[in-house]
Amino acid sequence: MNAPKPRFPAIDAHTHIELDGAEVAIDTMDAVGLDAMVNLTAGTVLDFQEGQKVFGGKHADRFAWCVKLDFENLDDPAWGKTQADGLEAAVKAGASALKEVKRLGLGARWESGELLKIDDPVLDPVWERCAKLGVPMFIHTSDPLAFHQPLSQTNERLTELQAHPDWVFQKPGLPSKYELLEARNRVIERHPKMKFICVHVANFPEDPVTVALWLEKYPNMYIDTSARFVEMGRHHPEMMHNFFVRFQDRILFGTDTGISSEHIMLGVRMPSDEEFFKREDFKEQFLYPYFSSMYRYLETDDYYIPSSTPIQGNWPLHGIALPDDVLKKIYIENARRILPGL
């Protein structure tokens, strides 16, 4: 396959690039026509200096970088303030946003072993500081519906769960997907001045009607498309076209590509990543089809576009043929407007 190019300049607003991965990331961007990448996981609020050096240094025009929280001393009464101060220092050093991964709600725990709830007031100082600094937060809450449903031969994502058994979240002691999403939405409602970019189509691409209701209800909620093209692509293209047009100012193009000097993760980490990355035809056979599928989904009305991430669903996608002005917003303009430093 030839190298695909997006129809307009584009920023991938959802990537994970390791500290040794900047060169490979630039090569990847040049190969698939991307202007910049937002590295969501460049460090933590207490340890971002290396990330700043790599992604904010000589390559600052190709990257934006974000930091995660550090849950190490959660029981310390000063935890919230320490995290907020760390965030402020990171933002002053150039960080574009705060990012939190699915451990918030599913993994981060108090010393007692109890899970930290997403809407626990201990996090309020962090949310308030985000609002004050004018930086958004990328928030990942719960996972695909199938990961929260019983593990069985008929689970829709069985193959993916076989590769990642630790992603089975239907277990005693873990909240349901709906409890997690409701807790996230309470935080969004409680902090109207702060922008929340709810990744993976607000972690509910299975039900775009509900996501639309949320976007109506919470003007400070944004979404990205990362690693959910397959879920979006199974819905009726006209419905998804209307969804994108209606919320054209609130959607960011993102892929969830992961990069180091040794591998490229195409939406989902796989045991074969390192092996395939070494192949001479890696770009033609893997990288190009992956990006081509996502560009075609947004830009064309093609039927039967091959899945960008077959392990997340090996069914064809139906393109939603967005108008040029909407495409420009989703590819680049919304990210530039919302994220400082781009």
Ligand SMILES: [Zn+2]
């Ligand atoms: Zn991600």
